[in-house]
Amino acid sequence: MSAPSDAEVIGRSLGDPEAFGLIYDRHAATLLRFLGRRAGAKVAEGLVGELFRIAFERRKTFDVSRASALPWLYGIGSNLLLKHRRGEARRLRANARMAADEAADRRTSAAVLDARVLFSRVADAIASLPDDEREALLLFVWEELPYQSMAEALELPIGTVRSRLNRARAHLCELLDAKGKDKVRSR
Amino acid sequence: MKPVDLARKLRREAALDPAALDRGKAVLMATIRQEVERTRRPVIVPQLPYEDIRAALSFLERAFGFREIPTSRFVSADGELLHATVEFGNSLIGVGGQGHHGAISPMSGGVESQFISVQVDDVDAHYQHAVAAGARIADELRDHSWGERTYWALDLEGHRWRFGQPIR
Numbered sequence: 001m002s003a004p005s006d007a008e009v010i011g012r013s014l015g016d017p018e019a020f021g022l023i024y025d026r027h028a029a030t031l032l033r034f035l036g037r038r039a040g041a042k043v044a045e046g047l048v049g050e051l052f053r054i055a056f057e058r059r060k061t062f063d064v065s066r067a068s069a070l071p072w073l074y075g076i077g078s079n080l081l082l083k084h085r086r087g088e089a090r091r092l093r094a095n096a097r098m099a100a101d102e103a104a105d106r107r108t109s110a111a112v113l114d115a116r117v118l119f120s121r122v123a124d125a126i127a128s129l130p131d132d133e134r135e136a137l138l139l140f141v142w143e144e145l146p147y148q149s150m151a152e153a154l155e156l157p158i159g160t161v162r163s164r165l166n167r168a169r170a171h172l173c174e175l176l177d178a179k180g181k182d183k184v185r186s187r
Numbered sequence: 188m189k190p191v192d193l194a195r196k197l198r199r200e201a202a203l204d205p206a207a208l209d210r211g212k213a214v215l216m217a218t219i220r221q222e223v224e225r226t227r228r229p230v231i232v233p234q235l236p237y238e239d240i241r242a243a244l245s246f247l248e249r250a251f252g253f254r255e256i257p258t259s260r261f262v263s264a265d266g267e268l269l270h271a272t273v274e275f276g277n278s279l280i281g282v283g284g285q286g287h288h289g290a291i292s293p294m295s296g297g298v299e300s301q302f303i304s305v306q307v308d309d310v311d312a313h314y315q316h317a318v319a320a321g322a323r324i325a326d327e328l329r330d331h332s333w334g335e336r337t338y339w340a341l342d343l344e345g346h347r348w349r350f351g352q353p354i355r
Contacts, residue, residue: 017222024212036200037199037200041201044207052211119196119197126194140191141198142195173190
């Protein structure tokens with residue numbers, strides 16, 4: 001006998017609420033890592049608790065035609081993150097420094113410097129994207145969600161997800177270009 | 188490198204506490220149990236007046252298998268037991284003194300104005316238990332044409348109880 005789908009488990013949890021624990025067992029680790037990347041370990045632990053409490057309370061509204069609950073849970077997490085943006089820009093910059101050091105490993109100090117400038121600009125650009133575009137971008141590039149899952153998480157038609165990602169990409173290019181030019185001009 | 192690829196490179200893992208998952212699970216299950224508790228509780232709770240609350244609680248437990256909810260006791264400043272709640276299955280019954288709220292025990296009033304009907308899993312065993320504990324049987328254990336097996340009993344102050352089980 002194969003394991004019941006998330007939809008079946010959630011369906012069962014309507015009459016037998018404790019069955020919902022299985023949804024936690026299946027997905028909590030993924031979501032804790034997702035929230036950790038975005039909000040830091042400390043905040044993530046509190047958020048994952050809130051996420052599953054909300055999911056449990058809203059389980060009646062889960063669309064049972066979806067086999068996996070993971071995109072739905074990502075969506076609840078994304079909404080929670082909107083209220084916890086404090087420190088995100090700082091975290092992105094710290095990530096940028098690490099990314100730069102990795103990228104420029106064992107090269108000249110000039111290369112390290114260039115990489116640092118480049119990645120810190122990327123960090124700032126991501127931080128200054130509109131909320132909906134940043135969320136779509138990071139679900140795509142960090143969480144590697146396919147379009148269909150993003151559509152379920154963000155409760156949008158797939159076409160809207162694509163166009164939002166395109167807008168985010170265009171925005172990111174603009175922000176990087178503008179910053180680059182500022183740098184040149186200020187010299 | 189394309190901006191999206193640059194953005195991808197900023198992905199970093201947070202240093203997560205391995206025990207965080209277990210703590211989260213414990214919190215969730217506590218929330219769920221609270222919810223179960225809340226929805227499982229009946230919205231109508233009969234309140235029965237007794238002359239002797241302690242004797243009543245002891246009898247209801249011994250004879251009928253009701254369980255007192257330990258945290259439910261309401262005791263006055265001078266130590267008098269005023270009220271307690273017993274549970275059975277998903278149901279509750281309040282046990283209080285008489286005279287309060289205008290209700291009186293059949294022992295003082297001489298009449299029962301209502302009875303309480305309880306569905307049990309094994310009415311034969313329940314009956315044996317009640318008889319052994321000294322319950323007065325008001326109507327013997329028997330099958331009824333509508334597909335139920337019941338008996339009636341009076342508790343130590345004369346409240347009338349009906350216990351039944353569907354015939355399979």
